Each structure stands twice: as C-alpha cells, then as structure tokens.
Amino acid sequence: MKLYQVLEETATALPDQEITCLADDTRKVQPGCLFFCIRGNRFDGHDAAAEMLEQGAAAVVAERDLGLGDRQILVPDTRIAYGRACAAWFDHPERKMKMIGVTGTNGKTTMTNVIKYILTNNGHKVGLVGTIQNEIGDEIVHTDNTTPMAFDLMQLFDRMYRAGCDTVVMEVSSFGLVQRRIGPTHFQTAVFTNLTQDHLDYHKNMEDYYQAKRMLFEVCDLAICNIDDAYGQRLYKEITCEKCSYGCHENADFYADVIKIRPTETSFWFCSQGKSHQVTMKMTGMFNVSNVTAAMGVCLKCGVPMERIIASVSRYNGVKGRCEVIPTGRDFSVICDYAHTPDAIENILSNVRGYTEGRLICLFGCGGNRDSAKRPLMAKAAAKYADHLVITSDNPRDEKPEAIIADILAGLTDSKVSYDVVVDRIEAIYHALRIARAGDVIVLAGKGHEDYQILAGNKHIHLDEREVVAKGLTLLDAAHETTEKRD
Incomplete structure (x- = not known):
C-alpha cells in the first residue's frame, strides 16, 4: 500500500x-x-x-x-x-457496516449478546466484539482484550465485512476509548449501561473514568442511556446527539414494569411510546431486566418489529458466566457469575437473595495488580446479602494471594457475617460444595466465562469452574460412599 x-x-x-x-x-x-x-x-x-x-x-x-x-x-x-x-x-471496513457500541462498567457482555441474538434471528449477519470472544456470524474468534488493539480491530472488521456481516455489535471499554483503539469508527447507536468503581488502577479517579466512557458518545448518532444510574442521568443531560433513555421508571423512553423474577425465568412488561408488551425470558435478575430492556430498545431502533423481538428474547438462553446456573443434580444450587466489582457483587447477590430458600453462600476473591481500593468494598457488598462468605483468590498475578485477601478482610471489620478463607480457588470451591445444605445457593463470583487463572509472571493455568464443580461433586460422592462403608 x-x-x-x-x-x-x-x-x-x-x-x-x-x-x-x-x-x-x-x-x-x-x-x-x-x-x-x-x-x-x-x-x-x-x-x-x-x-x-x-x-x-x-x-x-x-x-x-x-x-x-x-x-x-x-x-x-x-x-x-x-x-x-x-x-x-483495510479500506475503512468500519464505514461499511452498521456499528452498535455498548459501554459501561457492568452489563456490556450480556447486552451485546442479546442484541446480536435478536438481530441474527431477524435476518442480519452480525459481528460481535466482546469480553468472552469475538464472533463473525457463527464463527468464534479468540480475543485477548475487550476492545482489540487498533490494527487487530480493523482487521477483524475487515473479516466481518468480507464474511457478509451488515452489523457489528461491540463492547467498547474505557481502555479502548482512551487509547484510541477504535480508530475513526463512528457508531450509529451507542449504549451507556452504568458506572461503578473499577479500573481505578488505570484511571485517576471516577471522574476520569466517566470522561473516558463519555468519549463514545462524541462519535455516535444515537445515544441510549440508563437513567436508573446516576452517571447515566448525567450523561443523558450532557450529550447533544439524538438520545433515548431506558430503565425501570416510567419517565424513561424504554422501561420495564410489573417485573416478576423467579429462579429460572423472569417476566416483565416492556413499555414504550404509551404501549406495553409482555416479555418472558429464561434469564433472571433485575440487572438482566435492565440489559434486555436496553437491547430491545436498540433493536427497535434498528427496525426489528416488536413481536419478533419478544419472540427472540423468549428463546435466548443467556450468556456463559453471567448468572449461569451450573447443573449439580443436588438439593442446592451453584451459580457462576463474572461479578468482580462491588456493584456487580451487590447486583447478583441481591437478586439471588430473592429466591434463595436456604443460605446464600458467596465465594469470591480480587485480582492482583488491579485497583486495591475496591477489595474491602467487595467484601462489604458481599456481606450485605450473603449468609456466609468463602474468601479466596481470583487472578493474583504478581501479588501474594494472602496480601490480597488481607485487603478484602479489612472490609469485614464491622460485619457479623461468617466466613472461611481458603486461598486456593479450586479447594475453596470444593469447600463451598462440602458445606452446602438443602436449599442453599452458592454464587461463584469473579471468574464467569474465564477458563483460566493468572498467576505470577503472567502464567495462565487452566481453571474452568464448571469442571471444578463437577469434580468436586464427584469427590463429595466418593467421600460419602467411604463414610457409608465405614458405618
């Protein structure tokens, strides 16, 4: 060239x-x-x-x-x-497809996946750029970053266009915006989910973090903002492009009403322009009501008829590692979720609390070489809703796991919640399974879709919590059989 x-x-x-x-x-x-x-x-x-x-x-x-x-x-x-x-x-592939961007601290992965599912079910070929993986239609493409580096992103866009994609839905991270990884990409639609404490090891403070996210709305035609969130309300007032609001309040352009959350499904009424439509989905939790409400609003703006949107939402099974139920075949439940911020922990636990018949047990840790200020806040958030905590490692990286856990425990100084410390995450999961009783729900927080753990020297080891739970249950059965034989 x-x-x-x-x-x-x-x-x-x-x-x-x-x-x-x-x-x-x-x-x-x-x-x-x-x-x-x-x-x-x-x-x-x-x-x-x-x-x-x-x-x-x-x-x-x-x-x-x-x-x-x-x-x-x-x-x-x-x-x-x-x-x-x-x-x-790459001859500007970002100009040849409709671009939909989603930014915010929590909810990006779920929302982008729901949007892709609805659009795909209604005749579009969609590319996805996200935390878990990138997708070109049905083809899975490995990713190392939520928002790929500039050259990699444009190369991915080029592959999507050549494969026949007409739309791209992407998670747009604050790192990607500040580091200009999106290049000259202009978005037809951009969504703001929420803003809570995260990445303050990179950003100077919450204001700096907010301004990073705000950059997306300088390069879009239509902004859709969550006005249930204080930063979303602020953004909605500040931006000058065409805009819509969403949330769980009647003053939003798209809002959810008459919400009923159950262990295996959720129903609500999607309201817009004076009309209400009943929606039933297989996902659970208020945060997913918010995510789906926004996704439905995006797809309406893309021209998808409401009845087709509702039908697609009803068939969607959810996102791996986002309030994912891991089968146990027992009288207790295990949920795997990516929650790794205080707000995300509070969201998942407050929702699961609503349908937990026994104890709510939360297992979590915090990442090393990351914002240490949120560690005690994670503990406070977990203690607010859980009956028992199992405190362990997440991705310790170059920090000593014991030092990270000490920071976490500082948040429990004034709490009466019971807890166990098990440094090794696999052993911690085994421990949680051993202490579970009928009606209990175990929430494994922090890893979600990840199938690895990052240790010192950036060493990645395989750790898939679904596999760990399966093995833990097998060990539990073997232990019970041994006990019965002795008896």
Missing part, C-alpha cells in the same frame, strides 16, 4: 512509496514498515524511533521533532494517527 493512501489527509513532504506494514510495537517492525511512536505507561516509542529506522522502517510518525529529518512525520497525536492509518489500511 502506498504511503499517501495510508496517511490519507495527514500532511508529509516524504515522497510516496510502498509501505509494507504498520506497527506501534518495536517487535513488529519490518523493512518498509511505517512505525508509529506511541507513548505508553512504561515505554515511549519515540525513544526507539531512530533504531526502528536503522532496522528498515520507511518512516516514523511522531508527536515531536526527533531530529530525523525527512524520515519523520509529525502529528498532534500518534494514537489517533495510528487508528486512522489502520482503518485506511
């Missing part, structure tokens, strides 16, 4: 030439490459610019004069320039 095609409107005095690849990573530079100097938290690409030219890069794109003469191209922001170049490299 020619340099001027890559740069489009970016001014340069360099002669037009063939560019072999784009890179913002020094490890990916090849002869003829256009290297973008990105400033990160630990490394500044500007410091390696001269070396990249020595390795054969055709030119470098920088934010300041590096004294490299006619082999440097100066721009105000290299992240923005890189995103635009990546889009141009």
Whole structure:
C-alpha cells in the first residue's frame, strides 16, 4: 500500500512509496514498515524511533521533532494517527457496516449478546466484539482484550465485512476509548449501561473514568442511556446527539414494569411510546431486566418489529458466566457469575437473595495488580446479602494471594457475617460444595466465562469452574460412599 493512501489527509513532504506494514510495537517492525511512536505507561516509542529506522522502517510518525529529518512525520497525536492509518489500511471496513457500541462498567457482555441474538434471528449477519470472544456470524474468534488493539480491530472488521456481516455489535471499554483503539469508527447507536468503581488502577479517579466512557458518545448518532444510574442521568443531560433513555421508571423512553423474577425465568412488561408488551425470558435478575430492556430498545431502533423481538428474547438462553446456573443434580444450587466489582457483587447477590430458600453462600476473591481500593468494598457488598462468605483468590498475578485477601478482610471489620478463607480457588470451591445444605445457593463470583487463572509472571493455568464443580461433586460422592462403608 502506498504511503499517501495510508496517511490519507495527514500532511508529509516524504515522497510516496510502498509501505509494507504498520506497527506501534518495536517487535513488529519490518523493512518498509511505517512505525508509529506511541507513548505508553512504561515505554515511549519515540525513544526507539531512530533504531526502528536503522532496522528498515520507511518512516516514523511522531508527536515531536526527533531530529530525523525527512524520515519523520509529525502529528498532534500518534494514537489517533495510528487508528486512522489502520482503518485506511483495510479500506475503512468500519464505514461499511452498521456499528452498535455498548459501554459501561457492568452489563456490556450480556447486552451485546442479546442484541446480536435478536438481530441474527431477524435476518442480519452480525459481528460481535466482546469480553468472552469475538464472533463473525457463527464463527468464534479468540480475543485477548475487550476492545482489540487498533490494527487487530480493523482487521477483524475487515473479516466481518468480507464474511457478509451488515452489523457489528461491540463492547467498547474505557481502555479502548482512551487509547484510541477504535480508530475513526463512528457508531450509529451507542449504549451507556452504568458506572461503578473499577479500573481505578488505570484511571485517576471516577471522574476520569466517566470522561473516558463519555468519549463514545462524541462519535455516535444515537445515544441510549440508563437513567436508573446516576452517571447515566448525567450523561443523558450532557450529550447533544439524538438520545433515548431506558430503565425501570416510567419517565424513561424504554422501561420495564410489573417485573416478576423467579429462579429460572423472569417476566416483565416492556413499555414504550404509551404501549406495553409482555416479555418472558429464561434469564433472571433485575440487572438482566435492565440489559434486555436496553437491547430491545436498540433493536427497535434498528427496525426489528416488536413481536419478533419478544419472540427472540423468549428463546435466548443467556450468556456463559453471567448468572449461569451450573447443573449439580443436588438439593442446592451453584451459580457462576463474572461479578468482580462491588456493584456487580451487590447486583447478583441481591437478586439471588430473592429466591434463595436456604443460605446464600458467596465465594469470591480480587485480582492482583488491579485497583486495591475496591477489595474491602467487595467484601462489604458481599456481606450485605450473603449468609456466609468463602474468601479466596481470583487472578493474583504478581501479588501474594494472602496480601490480597488481607485487603478484602479489612472490609469485614464491622460485619457479623461468617466466613472461611481458603486461598486456593479450586479447594475453596470444593469447600463451598462440602458445606452446602438443602436449599442453599452458592454464587461463584469473579471468574464467569474465564477458563483460566493468572498467576505470577503472567502464567495462565487452566481453571474452568464448571469442571471444578463437577469434580468436586464427584469427590463429595466418593467421600460419602467411604463414610457409608465405614458405618
């Protein structure tokens, strides 16, 4: 591809030439490459610019004069320039499909999956960009980030377009927005779910976190905001594009009413423009009522008839690791959920509390090398609804699990809730199964869809909680048989 095609409107005095690849990573530079100097938290690409030219890069794109003469191209922001170049490299696939973005702390995965399911069931071929996996129609594509890096994202969009996708539904993270990973992508519809404490190890404070999320609504035609959330109310007032609101209150454009939550299903009335429609879904919990209400509003705006939306919602089985019931065949239940913030813990437990006949047992930990301030808050949130806690590890990374757990326990100083500490997560799950009684519900919080655990040195080990529960039940049966033989 020619340099001027890559740069489009970016001014340069360099002669037009063939560019072999784009890179913002020094490890990916090849002869003829256009290297973008990105400033990160630990490394500044500007410091390696001269070396990249020595390795054969055709030119470098920088934010300041590096004294490299006619082999440097100066721009105000290299992240923005890189995103635009990546889009141009693939002939702007983001312009060729309808783009729907969802941002917020909680609910993004469920909402994007519901939207994709409804649209797919109504004649659209949909690409999905999300936390659990990326999807091109029915094809599953592995992902390492909620919002992929700029080049990877545009390459994924290109694959989606070439495969016949007419719509893309994507989770848009605060990291992805601040780091300009979405490039010049413009969204026809953008949804704001909520904002609660998370990622404050990266963002300076909640205001910085909010402003990061708000960036999505500067590049969309229609905003749909959750006005049950204080930040959603604020965003709704501040944005200037076309907007709709959703929630569980009558003053919203789309709202849920007469909500009935049961252990295996939920029913409610979806209300909009003076009309009400009864909805029954297999998912449970108030948070899922909110997620589905927004998803239905999005699909209505996409032109899907209401009766077809309701039929699709009634058939949907839910998202892996989001209030997922793990079969046990016992007189107690096990639920797996991705809840890893204080608000998410409170949401899942408050909803499960409503239909728990026995004790509500919550097993959770907190991630290492992440926002430590939320650890005691997680404990307080769990203690508010659970009868018993099993405190364990999540993804400890480079921190000592015992130190993380000590931070968690600080939140239980004034609590009377009973708890056990079992550092090893697998053993902790076995313990929770051993102490469960008839009517109890065990909530395994934090891992959700993940089938791994991250240890020191970024070492990933296999850990699928569905498999752990199955093995734990087998061990429990074996122990019972041994006891009976002894008796």
